[in-house]
Amino acid sequence: MRRRIGAFLLSGILTVSMFAGCGSQPSTNNLSNTTSNEGSSEEKTTKNTETEKTPQEEDHFTIKYPSYMTDSEGDALELEKEPEKIVCLSNAALQILVRCDIKPIAITSTASGIDYPDWVEELPTIETGMSEVDTESIIALEPDLVIMGEHLKEDYGKLLDDADIPVYYSSEGPSTTYEEVKEAAVVFGEAFGGEEEKAAIEAEFKEVEDRANEYAQNHDTKKMMILFSLSPAYQQTSEGYLGSMLSLLPFENLSDSLIDPSERTAPLDMEKLVEMNPEVIFAISPMAQTSEDVEKMFQAEFDANPQIWNNLDAVKNGKIIYLPNEYVKSKGMYIINSLNTLMDMLEETLQ
Structure with a gap:
């Protein structure tokens, strides 16, 4: 078996044993x-x-x-x-x-x-x-x-x-x-x-999954797409990071019908976006930290090309969900906090 080990962040002077039982655990986001x-x-x-x-x-x-x-x-x-x-x-x-x-x-x-x-x-x-x-x-x-x-x-x-x-x-x-x-x-x-x-971690994931299942049962399914930055535009399937979270909720990811979901993130032709005309658009960008920064980036694109964006129901109906950097790539167990925050946000914005 091949030796593989990944390294995190090390301090320089530990000389004592570091592996003790975890005991009672803190919450994931604190x-x-x-x-x-x-x-x-x-x-x-x-x-x-x-x-x-x-x-x-x-x-x-x-x-x-x-x-x-x-x-x-x-x-x-x-x-x-x-x-x-x-x-x-x-x-x-x-x-x-x-x-x-x-x-x-x-x-x-x-x-x-x-x-x-x-x-x-x-x-x-x-x-x-x-x-x-x-x-x-x-x-x-x-x-x-x-x-x-x-x-x-x-x-x-x-x-x-x-x-x-x-x-x-x-x-x-x-x-x-x-x-x-x-x-x-x-x-x-x-x-x-x-x-x-191990059991404590599994229990924390089960708790958020139970909440997601309840949310899905109590809300109608909506057709959506994830725009991963502009320009050029990229789309994300249900097997991307954010896409996999949204797959637990009542959303149909239209990108899954355009490309193989296993591609996860791929370029998006704007004509295809207009053709698919999603009810909801989730907007994220690796170049922005906050949702406000993401909104500014996308708004500049909307203003520059209104002939495209004004044809989209999501734009006309104000159903664009701008998300901060935590939804761009994995942050480990913090995904539990991110999914809970996402459901809170959707309860307010998609009523």
Whole structure:
């Protein structure tokens, strides 16, 4: 089985055991509660070596891969012992580590909107992008586990392998689906928090899914499309990040009839948009942080090409839902908060 480990954000001086039982867990969108009951400032920065270990074999540590990644990464990453110096370059994994009171030695930049405890913001940061990462800084920290996005594997995986640093690769981005985010969170929870944490995570997802099911039963199905930025215009199917959330609700994604849903995000011909004439348009952009910024971008396009946009029922009826950056790409378990917020918004705007 091939060794794969992804790295999150690591701090530099952890010398004590980091894998303790999670105990009672904080809410997904307020991770600062994780350390609220710890007694001293020292306890807030490092785990006591006598705390209970994660329920794995003492001389063995396993992180499974989600089912959708086993073809490329194998079934799991196997380590001889629990990692104590983790560089975490994945916000999805970081949320689970925080829930389990595990302190990395370094991290990537934290995702906006997620309320991490103060100690997270004090950790050393290793900048990462879609195609770059500071491997020299990672290697200098001598981590025993790195967690990072699969998109960085081709360019940087071999460098870390050559340095004998195990890497676990995570799947994140605009093409990650709700079910994939859920499965990855469960996998991380089981690895770092055992069966108790796994069950807690599954229960949180079930709660939001039950609410989504109730919403779907009480609302009529509407035809919609997701516009992923302008110009040029892109569309997103029901297998994109936002699309997969909306697939839990009473919406028919018209892009699924134009392209193979597995393409997830693809260019959109404006004539096709007019032809499909969706009742509702969801507008997002990777270039904008807030819904107000997204609205400004789209409004400029509406003003420049009224002959196109004024033919759309969604525009004429004011049924364009502008969404902030959190709906563009995966933020791990924060998707639960995003889905709840989305349903609250729809209750107000689509009555």
